[in-house]
Amino acid sequence: MEIHHALQHVLASFIASAGFGILFNAPRRALLQCGAAGAAGWMLYIWLQELEVLPVTATVVAAFWVTIISHYFAKVYRTPIIVFSVSGIIPLVPGGLAYDALRHVAMNQYDQAVSLGAQAFMISGAIGLGLVLAEVTNQLIRKWLPTRYLGR
């Protein structure tokens, strides 16, 4: 990937995520972190796409990554995790696929529409799976780390 292409993606995803932070009324002090979470997730996603990883897998990994970052921010800034994870996840949401599916419905091409709709559903599921996996990982770490390193 060329440098300026990557830079364009970083900037666009950062502004888009921070902008969604504003649309969702995120606290002012959290906006930069919202943008950072979104940009980090999107960069991982397009890098995986470039390696020709399947979209669903790439989405799970990127959503996982976004949630891990959000957990970190939530802890450091003492803010509910939803503030960061919601804005960070937005670039991964399959809006384009859902639109394509509905466009085919409007054009009476139902077979295409169903397959595109199923893809959009799978990717939403992948986002959910990434979020849940990250939460489970976080809980496991919290459960095991203190006894091993801090509890003695």
Place this chain on the structure above:
Amino acid sequence: MEELLRREHEVMKVCLLAGKIMLESGAETYRVEDTMVRIAAAFGLDNSHSYMTPTGIIFSIEEPSHMTRLIRIASRTTNLYRIDRVNSISRSIHLGELTVTEAFRALQETEREKPNYPSWLMILMAAVVSGCFLLMFNGTWEDVLPAVLAGGLGYITAVSMEKVVPVRFFAEFSGALIIGMTSVWLVRAGLGRHLDLIMISSVMPLVPGLMITNAIRDLMAGHLISGLSKGAEAFITSFAIGAGIAFMLTFL
């Protein structure tokens, strides 16, 4: 006993208000339930139960008088600022910094507070976000301007329609309608090239991405009723947007 009952009543009021604000602002199911139980416990009332669905909350305190109350939630938006405020109020309650009355007053203030950002900024951001999404979907720079215009106009329409007609479906439908109309006309006027990309990007500020994700997450976490009803809400919203776009594509 009288004194105890009165205190229980006050705590109940605080818990319900906290839950109501969080639910109306789009907090996760587990967080609402957890916060309410924690607040009650911080005020010395253990053994409370909270059950939440997107349309109502049931909260019950087992001792001393087995009090249970239900509140109905009519409208839901996304307001992360309020979730954050309630979270920090609940934190100070836990640390013993607030009495019951103070906590109730702080929550009431949060509920009355004006939105965090002025509406012109939100509209501007909706427009900018649309342009950014166009670049993220590998669009070309010449399509950015039409996406910004269509996205901004669509968002203004959706927001102002929601104030006139309190039917969410209709507001989103008209927003999508305007987006479809603007993009088609701009492309025909030679201002943009790729109609599909412009439409996808400018629809993004309206897409219920948060609701879809939250619904699936609730389902995975075992909050089955919440998950299904949030999913239904998300489906209706996406259907409204799709119907608006499809309407335009068929008739223009």
